[in-house]
Every structure is written in structure tokens, then in C-alpha cells.
Amino acid sequence: MREPLWMAGVAFVIALVLTPIIRDIFRSYRVVDRPGQRKTHPHPIPRSGGIAIAIAYGISLMWASGSNGPLASSGLEAWRLIPAASLVLLTGLLDDLFSLKPLLKLAGLTAAASVAFWSGVHIGAVADHALPLWLDFPATVFWLLLTSNALNLIDGVDGLCAGMGFLASFTLFAAALWDGNLALASLTAALAGALLGFLCHNINPATAFLGDSGALLIGFLLGCYGMIWTEKASTLLSMLVPLLALSIPLLDVALSVLRRVLRHKPIFSADREHIHHRLLDRGMSPRKAVLVLCMVGGLIAALGLLASSGHLGKNQGIFVAVFCTAALLGIRKLNYAEISVASRLVFSGAFQRTMGAEIQMSQITSSLEAAANEDDWWEALVEAADGLGLAGVRWTGAHGERRRVLVEQAASAWSFSIPLSETDSVAIEGQLGTSANPCDLIGFAAVVRQTFSGPQRTGTTAAGGVAGTPA
Numbered sequence: 001m002r003e004p005l006w007m008a009g010v011a012f013v014i015a016l017v018l019t020p021i022i023r024d025i026f027r028s029y030r031v032v033d034r035p036g037q038r039k040t041h042p043h044p045i046p047r048s049g050g051i052a053i054a055i056a057y058g059i060s061l062m063w064a065s066g067s068n069g070p071l072a073s074s075g076l077e078a079w080r081l082i083p084a085a086s087l088v089l090l091t092g093l094l095d096d097l098f099s100l101k102p103l104l105k106l107a108g109l110t111a112a113a114s115v116a117f118w119s120g121v122h123i124g125a126v127a128d129h130a131l132p133l134w135l136d137f138p139a140t141v142f143w144l145l146l147t148s149n150a151l152n153l154i155d156g157v158d159g160l161c162a163g164m165g166f167l168a169s170f171t172l173f174a175a176a177l178w179d180g181n182l183a184l185a186s187l188t189a190a191l192a193g194a195l196l197g198f199l200c201h202n203i204n205p206a207t208a209f210l211g212d213s214g215a216l217l218i219g220f221l222l223g224c225y226g227m228i229w230t231e232k233a234s235t236l237l238s239m240l241v242p243l244l245a246l247s248i249p250l251l252d253v254a255l256s257v258l259r260r261v262l263r264h265k266p267i268f269s270a271d272r273e274h275i276h277h278r279l280l281d282r283g284m285s286p287r288k289a290v291l292v293l294c295m296v297g298g299l300i301a302a303l304g305l306l307a308s309s310g311h312l313g314k315n316q317g318i319f320v321a322v323f324c325t326a327a328l329l330g331i332r333k334l335n336y337a338e339i340s341v342a343s344r345l346v347f348s349g350a351f352q353r354t355m356g357a358e359i360q361m362s363q364i365t366s367s368l369e370a371a372a373n374e375d376d377w378w379e380a381l382v383e384a385a386d387g388l389g390l391a392g393v394r395w396t397g398a399h400g401e402r403r404r405v406l407v408e409q410a411a412s413a414w415s416f417s418i419p420l421s422e423t424d425s426v427a428i429e430g431q432l433g434t435s436a437n438p439c440d441l442i443g444f445a446a447v448v449r450q451t452f453s454g455p456q457r458t459g460t461t462a463a464g465g466v467a468g469t470p471a
Contacts, residue, residue, distance in 0.1 A: 004173065004185045007060045008193030014056035015197030022048040023201070023208040031097060033209050045206060047096045049162070049198050050213025054089050056194035057221075058082065061187070081187075081224060084116035088148065088220045092213030102268035105212075106145070112220065113144035121224050124231055127239070144223040150249035151219030152212060153256060157276045158204035160290045164249055165218040166195040167294055171245035171301040172225050175238075175308065184228050191221055204286045222246060244304030244323075248275065248297040251327065255336065262338040278334045296330075360387065361443055368451035378402055381426070381448065388444065390430050397424035407431070418445045420452045 026032065026046035034044050061081070091108030094100055100108075114137075116122070122140040125131060131139065155161035169192035176184035195218070201208045210218070226242025243250065252275045260267050279289040300323065307319045331339065345351040364384040371377035378395060382404045385393040394403040397420070413432040419425045426448055428441075 003182070004177070004189035007063070007186050008189040008196075010063065011056040011060040011190045011193035012197040014059055015052050015194040016200055017197075018052040018055055019049065019198050019201045019208050022046075022052050033211070045209050047209045047211025047213070049202065049208050049210035050089060050092055050096075050215075050217055052208075053191075053194045053198055053210075053214055054085070054217060056197060057190050060190040060193070080119045080121055081116070081221070084112045084119060084121070084224075085217060085221060087112035087115060089213050089217050092211060092216040095212040109145055109148055109216065109220070110141055113141040116144065116220075116224060117141065121227055123227050126230075140227065143227065144220055146250070146253065147223030147226070147246060148216045148219035150246060150253040151222070152215040153274065154249045154252050154276065155210055155215040156274055157280070157286045157290055158206040159199060159202050159287075160276055160293065161210055161215050161218065162195050162199050162202050163290055163294050164246075164297060165222065166192055166199065167297050167301060168222050168242075168245040169195060169225070171305065172222070172229060172242065175229060175241050175305055178305070179232065181229075181232060184225065187228070188225055191218070191225075204290070219249070238308035241301075241304050241308050245301045247300045247327075248293055251275070251331075255331065255334075255339075259336060259338045262342055273336070275334065278336075357440060361440065361447060364444070365447045365451065368447065371451070374399075377451070382406075384444075385428060390428050392429040394427045394429075395424070396427070397421075416441055416445070418448050420449055424452070 023046045026048040027044075030044075031048075032044035032046050088109065091100075091105060091112065094108075095105050117137055117140045122136055123131060123143065124136065151161055151165060154164060169188045173185050173188035173192055176182075176188060198208070198210075198214075202210070222242070222245075226245075229242055230239045256271075256274065257267055259273060260269060260271075265271075276289050276293065279292060280286065284292065303319060303323070345354070364380075364387075367380045367384065368377060371380050381395070382393055385404075386406050391407040392403065392405045394401060413430065415427055415429045417425055417427045428444075
């Protein structure tokens with residue numbers, strides 16, 4: 001117990017002292033985060049936190065890996081984490097300095113995750129079932145990419161990313177200490193101490209930012225800690241502790257991906273719709289938004305620790321159900337337009353109706369395209385109009401006029417004309433307030449025009465004649 005606290009104290013002091021020194025150096029070279037539409041700070045702020053935290057964490061970790069340190073006999077030598085973490089730090093620094101393209105940054109993080117895997121930090125097993133190499137490697141890389149980007153995406157308000165990182169580190173520290181895992185407790189204590197020292201300069205109004213170097217490093221290290229924890233987790237629920245410790249960042253990245261997929265936007269595109277942005281738009285101050293998110297994250301982490309310890313007994317299932325229900329209510333409270341619309345489409349039957357309409361339009365297209373001549377095309381068009389619940393259809397052209405009344409004694413409430421060529425057009429008629437299935441008139445018109453040139457004009461109806469039921 002004494003060694004982890006000593007490591008935390010060393011990291012805290014180093015980060016507390018180094019942050020303003022590196023901040024001033026970055027400011028002199030104008031390596032700053034400038035104000036913008038998605039930013040809450042009014043003045044340029046140096047992105048110097050990553051280096052200060054890395055140095056504080058590294059010194060503390062190397063001390064603990066010495067001959068008498070708590071990591072010396074644990075099998076968790078410093079080299080297992082330092083090479084991969086250094087690569088993450090370098091990737092983040094390059095992004096802070098040169099604004100790397102998303103794919104380049106992703107490549108750097110993937111390389112770092114691969115280094116961590118081959119250094120012995122990996123998922124390994126799930127519920128005492130060893131994972132084969134072909135599954136263990138991609139799962140490890142995905143997890144580290146997820147945690148790194150989750151912390152990076154939530155770094156939008158003073159103190160939020162560092163606060164969430166401290167909260168997650170402390171949660172894993174408590175879990176490791178509770179389980180008697182001194183090595184993991186030492187690792188998490190070092191990061192928690194460094195983050196606490198940096199937070200003294202990062203709480204609103206901040207004088208230093210983490211930058212991508214700091215946010216990515218925090219997420220990457222927490223992902224590594226989570227995998228180290230799961231190696232010795234005794235139950236499936238206890239394996240959820242890393243997920244619950246990072247619940248807010250992981251929820252935010254999941255919602256971000258979901259929103260962008262629903263809007264057909266690139267996953268790596270930036271927007272102002274993250275959880276902290278929604279709270280700010282509701283009138284919360286930056287400090288209050290950070291406090292609320294940290295309180296919610298802390299409560300979830302505490303319940304996760306309680307559930308994993310076995311003290312809930314048979315009520316563990318109830319905890320999972322309550323957590324899922326609370327998460328859904330929280331997402332609903334955020335009132336994302338994309339998720340609200342998607343929910344209505346799914347649960348009101350609109351999605352099924354839309355799918356049915358798309359399938360019907362595809363069948364109409366195939367039927368019209370299969371017509372061998374204008375008579376077949378006309379009959380396919382009439383059948384399609386009848387299936388769409390239209391009142392009537394009329395084809396006017398050089399051949400004369402063809403009309404089919406589909407609803408007897410129906411007064412046309414609207415008509416829609418589709419020009420096909422210089423001489424031909426199709427008019428469709430319909431009624432208002434009927435129970436007929438709604439149709440996409442624009443899509444139907446496009447299909448009619450697209451297939452009109454297909455039939456060979458070899459019909460037998462005389463010019464000026466009328467086919468079908470007379471008007």
C-alpha cells in the first residue's frame with residue numbers, strides 16, 4: 001500500500017511542477033489550441049499536458065521497476081509499457097504540431113497497440129477461455145484504439161478528459177488494491193498522481209491543455225491497465241470494471257459513431273454534438289458540466305466495483321439491468337435528433353413501412369424493365385399504379401391516349417404529371433385521406449422515366465385510341 005501511494009505522490013509533484021514550465025515553452029513557440037466554434041476557451045492555450053504527464057508517469061514507473069520497486073518481481077517490467085506508450089505520445093505530438101490526417105494518426109496508434117501486444121500486454125482470455133492468436137491480436141488492437149480515441153474525443157471542456165482519466169485510474173487502483181494486485185495498483189496510482197498534478201492547471205479556466213499527445217496517452221494506458229486487470233479477473237462481471245470505469249468516454253464515442261453513421265457522415269469528422277456539448281447547450285457552465293459527468297462516471301464506477309466484489313450476491317443481474325436502463329434514459333435525455341428519429345422509425349413501424357416501399361419500388365422497376373413492348377410496359381405501369389393505391393393513370397403521346405381508372409367513381413384529389421419525352425407523358429391521379437399505402441412519387445416518376453425507353457415501340461393500339469377502361 002505504501003509503494004503505490006509513494007508513486008502517486010512522486011508523479012503528482014513532478015506533473016505539478018513541470019506543467020507550467022512546459023506550458024510556457026509551448027506558448028513561446030506558439031504550439032497552442034486556438035479558439036473556435038467547437039471550443040469553449042476565449043484565448044489560445046498551450047497543448048503541453050501530454051509531455052508533463054508522460055515525464056511524471058515515466059519517472060515514477062522506472063523507479064517502481066527498480067530492484068526494490070513494487071514492479072520488480074511482478075512480471076510487469078517498465079519496458080512492457082514504455083515503448084508502446086512512447087509511440088502513442090509521439091503520434092499525438094505530431095498531430096498537435098502538424099495536424100495529422102486521421103488515417104496517419106490511426107496508423108500510429110495501431111502500431112503502438114501492436115507493440116503493446118507483442119510486449120505481453122493483451123487481452124489473452126475471456127472468462128478463463130484463452131483467445132487464439134488470430135482473435136486475441138485484433139481484439140487487443142481494437143480495444144486500445146477504442147480507449148485512446150474515447151478519451152481524445154471527450155477532451156472538449158477544461159478538466160474533462162484529465163478528470164475522467166483520473167477517475168478511471170483511481171477506480172482500477174481501488175479494484176487492484178481490493179484484489180491484492182500490488183503491481184496494477186502501482187501502475188494506476190502513478191497515472192492518477194500525474195493526472196491530479198496536471199488537473200491543478202487544467203480546471204476551468206485552464207492554463208494548459210492535454211493536446212492529442214496527452215489525451216491519446218491517457219486512453220492508451222487505461223486500455224493497457226484494463227487488459228492487465230482482466231488477466232486475473234475471477235468473474236465475468238469483474239471483467240466489466242474497465243468498461244464501467246470508462247463508461248462516459250466509451251458511451252460518447254459509441255454515440256458519435258452511431259450519429260455519424262445515421263447521417264452518412266465520415267466517422268472521423270468533427271462536430272459539436274458530444275455529451276459535454278449537449279450539457280453546455282442546456283445552459284451548464286463548463287465546470288458544472290465536468291462535475292456532472294464526473295459524478296455520474298464515479299457513481300457507475302463505484303457500483304461496478306461493488307458488483308465485481310461479489311457483495312451484491314444474486315442481485316448482480318439487477319445491477320446490470322438498472323445500469324442499462326439508466327444508460328438508455330440518459331441517452332434519451334440528451335435528445336439527439338438522429339437517435340430520436342431512428343427510434344421512431346424502428347418502434348413506430350415506419351422503418352418496416354419504408355423498407356416495404358423500397359422493396360415495392362424495386363419490384364416495379366424490374367417489372368417495367370422486363371416489358372418487351374409498349375403494351376407490356378403499359379400493363380406493367382397500370383399494375384404498379386394499382387399496387388400503389390392510385391386512383392388512375394393516363395399515358396398521352398404521339399400514339400394518342402391510354403387511360404385506366406383504378407378506383408371506380410373516385411373524384412381525383414390530385415394529379416401528378418411525368419414528362420417522358422417531347423411527345424409523351426404519364427399522369428397519375430390519387431385521392432386524399434385514403435388508406436392506400438403512401439408512395440414516393442419522385443422515386444416512382446424516376447423509375448417510369450428510366451424504363452420508358454426500354455420497351456420497343458411495337459404496340460398495336462392505333463394512334464388516338466384508348467386502352468383500358470374509358471374515363
